[in-house]
Amino acid sequence: MAINFNSERLSADDNQVFYFDQLDGDELLSTDELSSLISQHQGHELMHRYNRLRKYYVGQHKILNKPRKRPGKPDTRLVVNFAKELVDNEVGYFAGTPVKFDYVENGDSNEEIDKQINEFVDNNNLTDVVAELAKQVDIFGRSYLLMYQNEEKQTRVAPVEPRNAFVVYANTVDAKPLFGIYYTTRNKNNGVSGMLYTGDFVYNFQGSNGGAITIDTETATENLFKAVPIIEFYSNVERQGLYEQVIGLIDAVDEALSNKNNDIEYFSNTIMKVINAKIDQKTMDDMIDKRVIVVPSINPEKPVDIDFLNKPDADTIQENFLDRAxxxxxxxSNVANFQDEVFGTASGTALEFKLQAMSTAANMKERKFKMSLSKMWRLGFTVGATLPLDPTGRQANNIQMTFKRTVPHNIQDEATTAKALQDVVSRRTAISVLSFVDDPDAELKALEDEQQEAAKRSQQMMSLADDESDSDFNKGDAGDGATER
Incomplete structure (x- = not known):
């Protein structure tokens, strides 16, 4: 997919990622360059690709747009929405269990910073935002997270579809984000308005259909994040959606099932043939009413042939093709078929093998997501509004992000593994193996509290036993004295 710009400073690679040759650190996009970027993003095959992928997710498949057959012929249009099933299953597996964020510095947690992080996560519904980003990445191949300060000066985040935003990177080895563009179509005339983000300022821009875009430099506001606050999320550098490579197979299944239903309708309306017989409409109606066929032969030497026209049956071929497709x-697509009978009968180990390809793809996606989420945390700490102020980014590096796969677990096997691991790793690591433990630190604290309480009770019981022993001893001394007297 070639993308051509009207500026020598703009370029794009095979993955439809935009680059800019920055000559000066404070250099801004010209209005012509911004217009060219939006034009290529909005009117090029890139937007057609996004719209096509979105249509498949909501069930608007290719078969629905095929030319209609002439009246009287079966023309079924069945849609089996594998695209939605693949995405929903993968997102549920990858982010169905909420992502956990913990602040750990030199092996120790910080309750104060942990509290601020939890408030940031709760106020932004960050676990749901991560799930929405994962869904958009599976559909479009990429998604964006927009960071901003609300009217209460709180740091907020919002997922943005790639149909409404993109990032322009420096044409260098580190590919630093230089510009972030968020825009919307204002009206049916394709007029656009949006915001241009740089590392220092935020600019408003607008433009009409066919006209140049105007950047309002006079009302520019300071960018408190000191970096482009639009962060790109993706699961592979090619920016391919989850089902993009299997759309042809999805179309083939839709076509095959539609043809099978057409065959059923054909057999329900099979045409009767009558050969070497004379029959009029009244006789035909009478036979239909009485369900008896009696017709005279035109040629006595040849018998009357009454039968149905039979269409060749390709049911076996169709079934074999559907199973394979x-x-x-x-x-x-590296997504497990959860309708497979093995998921209802297999053991934990067998399920792990069945989910191996899906797990490997999820691990690769997790690494890419952690990279992007780390950028989000660093920007949040740079502002220091909701999160602590730390322009160095060191504190942001101490945030641990834990993704858990949503799969059935064998608790007994996990408990055995955790017990065995206590001899070779820390108790926290051993406890983290247990899928039902969401917070290993809290669980460790609960264990310590229980042990202290048990030790306290044991000490109290020992003290009570000692008191009773001393009492019995004193009673014995008193009894001996009475005997002597």
């Missing part, structure tokens, strides 16, 4: 849809 459906299996390849799951295989090539």
């Amino acid at each position: 459906i299996d390849m849809i799951y295989t090539k």
